[in-house]
Amino acid sequence: xxxxxxxxxxxxxxxxxxxxxxxxxxxxxxxxxxxxxxxxxxxxxxxxxxxxxxxxxxxxxxxxxxxxxxxxxxxxxxxxxxxxxxxxxxxxxxxxxxxxxxxxxxxxxxxxxxxxxxxxxxxxxxxxxxxxxxxxxxxxxxxxxxxxxxxxxxxxxxxxxxxxxxxxxxxxxxxxxxxxxxxxxxxxxxxxxxxxxxxxxxxxxxxxxxxxxxxxxxxxxxxxxxxxxxxxxxxxxxxxxxxxxxxxxxxxxxxxxxxxxxxxxxxxxxxxxxxxx
Amino acid sequence: xxxxxxxxxxxxxxxxxxxxxxxxxxxxxxxxxxxxxxxxxxxxxxxxxxxxxxxxxxxxxxxxxxxxxxxxxxxxxxxxxxxxxxxxxxxxxxxxxxxxxxxxxxxxxxxxxxxxxxxxxxxxxxxxxxxxxxxxxxxxxxxxxxxxxxxxxxxxxxxxxxxxxxxxxxxxxxxxxxxxxxxxxxxxxxxxxxxxxxxxxxxxxxxxxxxxxxxxxxxxxxxxxxxxxxxxxxxxxxxxxxxxxxxxxxxxxxxxxxxxxxxxxxxxxxxxxxxxxxxxxxxxxxxxxxxxxxxxxxxxxxxxxxxxxxxxx
Numbered sequence: 001x002x003x004x005x006x007x008x009x010x011x012x013x014x015x016x017x018x019x020x021x022x023x024x025x026x027x028x029x030x031x032x033x034x035x036x037x038x039x040x041x042x043x044x045x046x047x048x049x050x051x052x053x054x055x056x057x058x059x060x061x062x063x064x065x066x067x068x069x070x071x072x073x074x075x076x077x078x079x080x081x082x083x084x085x086x087x088x089x090x091x092x093x094x095x096x097x098x099x100x101x102x103x104x105x106x107x108x109x110x111x112x113x114x115x116x117x118x119x120x121x122x123x124x125x126x127x128x129x130x131x132x133x134x135x136x137x138x139x140x141x142x143x144x145x146x147x148x149x150x151x152x153x154x155x156x157x158x159x160x161x162x163x164x165x166x167x168x169x170x171x172x173x174x175x176x177x178x179x180x181x182x183x184x185x186x187x188x189x190x191x192x193x194x195x196x197x198x199x200x201x202x203x204x205x206x207x208x209x210x211x212x213x214x215x216x217x218x219x220x221x222x223x224x225x226x227x228x229x230x231x232x233x234x235x236x237x238x239x240x241x242x243x244x245x246x247x248x249x250x251x252x253x254x255x256x257x258x259x260x261x262x263x264x265x266x267x268x269x270x271x272x273x274x275x276x277x
Numbered sequence: 278x279x280x281x282x283x284x285x286x287x288x289x290x291x292x293x294x295x296x297x298x299x300x301x302x303x304x305x306x307x308x309x310x311x312x313x314x315x316x317x318x319x320x321x322x323x324x325x326x327x328x329x330x331x332x333x334x335x336x337x338x339x340x341x342x343x344x345x346x347x348x349x350x351x352x353x354x355x356x357x358x359x360x361x362x363x364x365x366x367x368x369x370x371x372x373x374x375x376x377x378x379x380x381x382x383x384x385x386x387x388x389x390x391x392x393x394x395x396x397x398x399x400x401x402x403x404x405x406x407x408x409x410x411x412x413x414x415x416x417x418x419x420x421x422x423x424x425x426x427x428x429x430x431x432x433x434x435x436x437x438x439x440x441x442x443x444x445x446x447x448x449x450x451x452x453x454x455x456x457x458x459x460x461x462x463x464x465x466x467x468x469x470x471x472x473x474x475x476x477x478x479x480x481x482x483x484x485x486x487x488x489x490x491x492x493x494x495x496x497x498x499x500x501x502x503x504x505x506x507x508x509x510x511x512x513x514x515x516x517x518x519x520x521x522x523x524x525x526x527x528x529x530x531x532x533x534x535x536x537x538x539x540x541x542x543x544x545x546x547x548x549x550x551x552x553x554x555x556x557x558x559x560x561x562x563x564x565x566x567x568x569x570x571x572x573x574x575x576x577x578x579x580x581x582x583x584x585x586x587x588x589x590x
Contacts, residue, residue, distance in 0.1 A: 025463065095309055096310040120524065
C-alpha cells in the first residue's frame, strides 16, 4: 500500500517536471508561431496577449518589405550547391578511408576532423582576403566553397562510418569478377549506401540553410540568404517583431520538417565525428 | 611473426623493384580521399597558412596604401596586453564552463526522467528535437525579443514573479552573460539529454536486477551502476558541447553584440569585430591563431580522454 502510494507520488512529480521542461523548451517556439500570426498591436502588448484572432498580415508585410522570393532562391542555391560539392568530395573520401587501414588514412581522417572543430571565424578572416583577391566576394561560389570546407569533413566522417558498417565481401566478389575498383564502388557499394548518402545530404543542406556568419561576410546584395533577410525586418528605428516572426517562420519551417523526417538520425548526426573513432 | 617471413621476403623484393608501386599499395584507397584533401589544402589549409603569415604584419584594410608592414610578434603581444581580448578570452572560458555544466546536469536529469517507459515519453522525446533543428539566428532573435526590457514576455513574467532586472536580462552587465548562456542551454540541452538517453537505453537490465537483489536502492542503482556505465557518453557529450560553445557567434552577434560594455564579449565575436568591422586584419589573424591554439589544447585533451576510455561506436 505504502509502496504504491510512493510510486504514484513519484509519477506525479515526474509528470510535473516533464511538463515544466517541455514548457521551457517549447515556449520560445510557441511564441514565434503566435507572434507571426498576431496583429502588430498585440505583438507588443504588455501584459502579453495569448488569445487573439490569427491573421496573415505579417507574412504579407514581409513579402512587401523584403525580397523573400529572391532570398529563398539564394538560400536554396547556396544550400544545394554546398550539398552537391560536399557529397562529390566527401562520399568517395569516406569510402576510401573506410576501406583503407593504413596510418595515412587514419591521419587524413583526423586532419579533416580537426578542421571541423575549428571555429569558422578563424578560417573566415583569411578566406575573406583570398576571396577578395580572387574577386569572388559577393558570389554564391565564395559561400559555397567555405561552407563545403566544413561540410565535406562532416560527409567524409559520416560516410566513412556508413561504408565501414557495410560488408566488403560483395565488393570483393565484384572485383574478382573483373570489376574495376570504381565499378565496385559505383555498382555495389554506393547503391547500398544510398540511405547514408541521403542522410548526409539532408544534414548538409540543413547546416548550410541555417548558417548566418559565412553568408553575412561572403555573399553580396544579389546573393543574400534568408537568414540575412531576417535582420532587414529589424531596422534600428523599428523592431518589427511580428514581421521578424513571420520571416523567421518561413526560414525555420523547411528545416523543422526535415528534422522531423530525420528524427531517428538527428542526434547521431549532430554528434558525428566525435563519437565514432 | 613466423608465418610472415615468406611474405616479408616477397614484399622487400617488390619494394626493391618497384618502390612507387609498393607505396601506392600501402596507400590503398587513399587516392579516393585525394580530391577532398586537395580541396581542404586549397580552401582550409592555405587560408590558415595565410592567416599565420599576416599575423606577423600590420595590415589594415582601411589603410589607403594597403601597406603590409612586418612587425614580428607585435600582434600577439598586443593581444596579451589588450584588456578587451583578455575579457573576451575569460568570457569564452566562463561561457563554456557555465553552458556545458548546466547542459550536462539538466540533460542528465531529462534523460533519467525519460528513461522509464511512461505514456507520453516518446512524444516528449520528439518534441525535444525541435530546438535542435531551429535556425540559430531565429533562436537568437526570438530570445532577444523575449528578453526585451520594455515589451519582452520573459522580462514581464520575471517582473510578475517579483524579479526586477533594471534594463532587462540582456541590458544589465551582471546578468547579460547568464542570459546568453540560457539561450545556448535552451538550444542544446536536448542534444545532451537525447545522447545520454540513448546511453541509458543501451544499458542491460540484468545489471540493475542484480543490484536490486543485492539490496541497492533506486538512487544507489543510478549512482553506482548507471552513471559509471554512462561515463564514456557523458565525456563525449561534454567535449562535443565544449568544442561547439567555443564556436559561439550568432547569439552574441544578434542578442547583445558583446555588450553591455564587454560583459558578453567572447573571442569569436571580438575577432570578427576586429577583422571584419574594423578591418585590422593582422591583429584579427593573430587572435584567431591564439583561439585555434586554445581549441587545439582542448581537442588534444579530448582525444586523450576518448583514447583512455576506448570509446568506440
